[in-house]
Amino acid sequence: MRGTLFIVAAPSGAGKSSIVNACLARDANVCLSISYTSRAPRPGERHDEHYHFVGKDEFARMIEAGDFFEHALVHGDWKGTARQSVEPQLAAGRDVLLEIDWQGARQVRTQVPDAVGVFILPPSRRALDERMRKRGQDSEAVMARRLAAAREEMSHYAEFDYVIVNEHFDTAVDEMCAIFAASRLRREVQAQRHRELIAALLEGE
Secondary structure (H helix, E strand, C coil), rough: CCCCEEEEECCCCCCCCCCHHHHHHCCCCEECCEECCCCCCCCCCEEEEEEEEECCCHHHHHCCCCEEEEEEECCEEEEEEEHHCCCHHHHHCEEEEECHHHHHHHHHHHCCCEEEEEEEECHHEEEEEEHHHHHHCHHHHHHHHHHHHHHHCCCCCHHHEEEECCHHHHHHHHHHHHHHHHCCCCCCHHHHHHHHHHHHHHHCC
Protein backbone atom coordinates (compact mmCIF):
# COMPACT_ATOMS: atom_id res chain seq x y z
CA MET A 1 0.00 0.00 0.00
CA ARG A 2 1.81 3.10 -1.24
CA GLY A 3 1.64 6.24 0.89
CA THR A 4 0.16 9.60 -0.16
CA LEU A 5 2.35 12.56 -1.03
CA PHE A 6 1.12 15.87 0.38
CA ILE A 7 2.46 19.18 -0.96
CA VAL A 8 2.07 22.27 1.25
CA ALA A 9 3.01 25.70 -0.08
CA ALA A 10 2.49 29.30 1.05
CA PRO A 11 4.10 32.72 0.82
CA SER A 12 6.67 33.54 3.51
CA GLY A 13 4.93 34.69 6.68
CA ALA A 14 1.67 32.81 6.12
CA GLY A 15 2.38 30.42 9.00
CA LYS A 16 3.04 27.30 6.94
CA SER A 17 5.76 25.79 9.13
CA SER A 18 3.84 26.35 12.38
CA ILE A 19 0.72 24.68 10.95
CA VAL A 20 2.70 21.78 9.51
CA ASN A 21 4.56 21.16 12.78
CA ALA A 22 1.29 21.16 14.75
CA CYS A 23 -0.26 18.68 12.31
CA LEU A 24 2.76 16.39 12.42
CA ALA A 25 2.57 16.34 16.22
CA ARG A 26 -1.09 15.31 15.99
CA ASP A 27 -0.93 12.82 13.10
CA ALA A 28 1.77 10.16 13.44
CA ASN A 29 0.92 8.71 10.02
CA VAL A 30 2.52 11.66 8.20
CA CYS A 31 6.27 12.28 8.07
CA LEU A 32 8.01 15.45 6.94
CA SER A 33 10.57 15.40 4.17
CA ILE A 34 13.43 17.72 5.19
CA SER A 35 14.51 19.88 2.27
CA TYR A 36 18.02 20.83 1.20
CA THR A 37 18.94 24.49 0.88
CA SER A 38 22.01 26.44 -0.18
CA ARG A 39 21.30 29.37 2.15
CA ALA A 40 22.86 29.85 5.57
CA PRO A 41 20.87 28.85 8.68
CA ARG A 42 18.75 31.52 10.34
CA PRO A 43 18.91 32.02 14.12
CA GLY A 44 17.46 28.94 15.83
CA GLU A 45 17.62 26.69 12.77
CA ARG A 46 19.49 23.40 13.05
CA HIS A 47 21.08 21.24 10.38
CA ASP A 48 19.15 18.02 9.57
CA GLU A 49 16.17 19.26 11.61
CA HIS A 50 14.89 22.34 9.81
CA TYR A 51 16.89 21.90 6.59
CA HIS A 52 19.88 20.05 5.24
CA PHE A 53 22.19 23.04 4.82
CA VAL A 54 24.74 22.59 2.01
CA GLY A 55 26.91 24.98 0.01
CA LYS A 56 25.95 26.13 -3.48
CA ASP A 57 28.69 23.98 -5.02
CA GLU A 58 27.37 20.86 -3.27
CA PHE A 59 23.81 21.72 -4.28
CA ALA A 60 24.94 22.08 -7.91
CA ARG A 61 26.69 18.69 -7.71
CA MET A 62 23.47 17.09 -6.43
CA ILE A 63 21.47 18.65 -9.27
CA GLU A 64 23.97 17.31 -11.79
CA ALA A 65 23.78 13.84 -10.21
CA GLY A 66 19.97 13.83 -10.44
CA ASP A 67 19.60 13.51 -6.68
CA PHE A 68 16.60 15.84 -6.41
CA PHE A 69 12.93 14.97 -6.63
CA GLU A 70 12.38 18.70 -7.19
CA HIS A 71 14.49 21.83 -6.87
CA ALA A 72 14.09 25.55 -7.48
CA LEU A 73 15.81 28.88 -6.99
CA VAL A 74 13.82 30.71 -4.30
CA HIS A 75 14.67 34.27 -3.21
CA GLY A 76 18.19 33.84 -4.55
CA ASP A 77 18.86 30.52 -2.80
CA TRP A 78 18.43 26.93 -3.97
CA LYS A 79 15.93 24.62 -2.28
CA GLY A 80 15.20 21.03 -3.14
CA THR A 81 13.84 17.66 -2.04
CA ALA A 82 16.14 14.66 -2.34
CA ARG A 83 14.67 11.50 -3.85
CA GLN A 84 15.92 9.39 -0.94
CA SER A 85 13.84 11.52 1.42
CA VAL A 86 10.57 10.68 -0.36
CA GLU A 87 10.48 7.50 -2.42
CA PRO A 88 11.46 4.95 0.29
CA GLN A 89 8.85 6.39 2.69
CA LEU A 90 6.05 6.28 0.10
CA ALA A 91 7.01 2.76 -0.95
CA ALA A 92 6.82 1.67 2.71
CA GLY A 93 3.25 2.96 2.91
CA ARG A 94 3.94 6.15 4.89
CA ASP A 95 2.39 9.47 3.95
CA VAL A 96 5.01 12.13 3.19
CA LEU A 97 4.59 15.89 3.45
CA LEU A 98 6.65 18.32 1.37
CA GLU A 99 6.97 21.95 2.48
CA ILE A 100 7.91 23.54 -0.82
CA ASP A 101 7.08 26.51 -3.03
CA TRP A 102 4.79 26.55 -6.07
CA GLN A 103 7.70 25.95 -8.46
CA GLY A 104 8.69 22.77 -6.67
CA ALA A 105 5.05 21.71 -6.42
CA ARG A 106 4.69 22.00 -10.19
CA GLN A 107 7.73 19.75 -10.70
CA VAL A 108 6.41 17.18 -8.22
CA ARG A 109 3.01 16.99 -9.93
CA THR A 110 4.65 15.99 -13.22
CA GLN A 111 6.15 12.98 -11.44
CA VAL A 112 3.37 12.22 -8.95
CA PRO A 113 0.07 13.35 -10.52
CA ASP A 114 -2.00 12.08 -7.58
CA ALA A 115 -0.10 14.16 -5.01
CA VAL A 116 -2.45 16.22 -2.81
CA GLY A 117 -1.67 19.95 -2.89
CA VAL A 118 -2.53 22.42 -0.11
CA PHE A 119 -1.94 26.18 -0.32
CA ILE A 120 -2.01 28.37 2.79
CA LEU A 121 -3.06 32.01 2.51
CA PRO A 122 -2.81 34.81 5.09
CA PRO A 123 -6.06 36.55 6.09
CA SER A 124 -4.87 39.86 4.58
CA ARG A 125 -1.86 41.61 3.03
CA ARG A 126 -1.45 43.62 6.22
CA ALA A 127 -1.34 40.48 8.36
CA LEU A 128 1.28 38.98 6.06
CA ASP A 129 3.46 42.09 6.39
CA GLU A 130 3.11 42.11 10.19
CA ARG A 131 3.93 38.41 10.53
CA MET A 132 7.04 38.72 8.41
CA ARG A 133 8.29 41.68 10.41
CA LYS A 134 7.65 39.96 13.75
CA ARG A 135 10.07 37.21 12.76
CA GLY A 136 12.88 39.78 12.77
CA GLN A 137 15.32 37.32 11.24
CA ASP A 138 15.90 38.97 7.86
CA SER A 139 17.42 42.28 6.84
CA GLU A 140 15.17 45.04 5.51
CA ALA A 141 16.40 44.36 1.98
CA VAL A 142 15.58 40.65 2.22
CA MET A 143 12.19 41.38 3.81
CA ALA A 144 11.31 43.86 1.08
CA ARG A 145 12.17 41.26 -1.55
CA ARG A 146 10.03 38.62 0.18
CA LEU A 147 7.05 40.98 0.45
CA ALA A 148 7.36 41.88 -3.22
CA ALA A 149 7.43 38.18 -4.15
CA ALA A 150 4.46 37.22 -1.94
CA ARG A 151 1.80 38.42 -4.38
CA GLU A 152 3.38 36.43 -7.22
CA GLU A 153 3.53 33.33 -5.02
CA MET A 154 -0.11 33.66 -3.95
CA SER A 155 -1.25 33.97 -7.57
CA HIS A 156 -0.47 30.26 -7.97
CA TYR A 157 -3.00 29.09 -5.35
CA ALA A 158 -5.27 27.75 -8.12
CA GLU A 159 -2.70 25.03 -8.92
CA PHE A 160 -3.48 23.32 -5.59
CA ASP A 161 -6.35 21.05 -4.53
CA TYR A 162 -7.11 22.73 -1.20
CA VAL A 163 -6.78 26.27 0.16
CA ILE A 164 -6.54 27.14 3.87
CA VAL A 165 -6.80 30.74 5.10
CA ASN A 166 -4.69 31.01 8.26
CA GLU A 167 -6.73 33.56 10.19
CA HIS A 168 -7.14 31.43 13.34
CA PHE A 169 -4.23 29.07 13.90
CA ASP A 170 -6.14 26.25 15.66
CA THR A 171 -8.78 26.24 12.93
CA ALA A 172 -6.11 26.09 10.23
CA VAL A 173 -4.49 23.10 11.95
CA ASP A 174 -7.86 21.33 12.21
CA GLU A 175 -8.48 21.95 8.50
CA MET A 176 -5.09 20.59 7.50
CA CYS A 177 -5.60 17.43 9.57
CA ALA A 178 -9.05 17.03 8.01
CA ILE A 179 -7.43 17.04 4.57
CA PHE A 180 -5.08 14.26 5.66
CA ALA A 181 -8.00 12.18 6.96
CA ALA A 182 -10.20 12.79 3.91
CA SER A 183 -7.39 11.88 1.51
CA ARG A 184 -7.00 8.49 3.20
CA LEU A 185 -10.73 7.84 2.71
CA ARG A 186 -10.71 8.35 -1.06
CA ARG A 187 -12.38 5.49 -2.89
CA GLU A 188 -9.29 4.36 -4.78
CA VAL A 189 -7.22 4.34 -1.58
CA GLN A 190 -9.84 2.47 0.43
CA ALA A 191 -10.34 -0.01 -2.40
CA GLN A 192 -6.68 -1.01 -2.08
CA ARG A 193 -6.52 -0.91 1.72
CA HIS A 194 -9.69 -2.98 2.20
CA ARG A 195 -9.51 -5.13 -0.91
CA GLU A 196 -10.16 -8.42 0.92
CA LEU A 197 -12.98 -6.94 3.00
CA ILE A 198 -14.76 -5.50 -0.03
CA ALA A 199 -14.36 -8.79 -1.93
CA ALA A 200 -15.84 -10.68 0.99
CA LEU A 201 -18.74 -8.26 1.34
CA LEU A 202 -19.61 -8.53 -2.35
CA GLU A 203 -19.18 -12.26 -2.90
CA GLY A 204 -22.24 -14.39 -3.58
CA GLU A 205 -23.80 -17.01 -1.33
